[in-house]
Amino acid sequence: MVRSTLCTATFVVALAACIVPRVALAQNTKLASPEETREANLRAYAELLRSDIRAQKSAILTELMEFTEGDDAKFWPIYREYEAELVKINDRRLALIKEYAANFAKMTDDVADRLARGALDVEGRRNDLKLRYYERFKSALGAKSAARFLQVENQMLLLLDLQIAASLPLVQ
Numbered sequence: 001m002v003r004s005t006l007c008t009a010t011f012v013v014a015l016a017a018c019i020v021p022r023v024a025l026a027q028n029t030k031l032a033s034p035e036e037t038r039e040a041n042l043r044a045y046a047e048l049l050r051s052d053i054r055a056q057k058s059a060i061l062t063e064l065m066e067f068t069e070g071d072d073a074k075f076w077p078i079y080r081e082y083e084a085e086l087v088k089i090n091d092r093r094l095a096l097i098k099e100y101a102a103n104f105a106k107m108t109d110d111v112a113d114r115l116a117r118g119a120l121d122v123e124g125r126r127n128d129l130k131l132r133y134y135e136r137f138k139s140a141l142g143a144k145s146a147a148r149f150l151q152v153e154n155q156m157l158l159l160l161d162l163q164i165a166a167s168l169p170l171v172q
Contacts, residue, residue, distance in 0.1 A: 074140040
């Protein structure tokens with residue numbers, strides 16, 4: 001248990017180290033115009049959302065899930081389907097971020113409401129997706145492995161969410 005907790009903490013810190021510089025670099029453009037900075041940030045958000053930190057996630061999941069060979073063969077096909085659906089949700093999230101950036105300077109109550117409802121919808125769709133796939137993982141691997149996957153996935157998604165949220169300016 002201590003090894004697993006230590007491994008989780010180590011991988012989460014390593015993942016955070018990979019995520020933080022991408023958007024931070026995009027924001028470190030003091031000589032750039034606001035439009036150039038916004039475009040750089042959008043590219044960084046897109047990279048974060050599109051990559052889903054796939055290489056790091058795979059390494060983290062492989063290490064923390066501690067699969068047998070049989071479980072490994074059951075897990076990855078389901079996980080690839082999960083990731084494909086998550087990409088679609090992230091595409092919607094990216095579209096909302098782009099719309100937010102495009103409307104930031106001229107934000108109206110209607111646009112703010114549409115964006116807020118869109119963000120809540122994306123969050124709900126992601127939670128629904130995790131629930132559906134939790135059930136699939138539980139059927140294939142058992143509840144303990146499915147719960148472990150959910151914990152690890154939630155930690156990684158929270159890091160990504162925090163990075164993006166911390167980089168977006170508040171509605172004025």
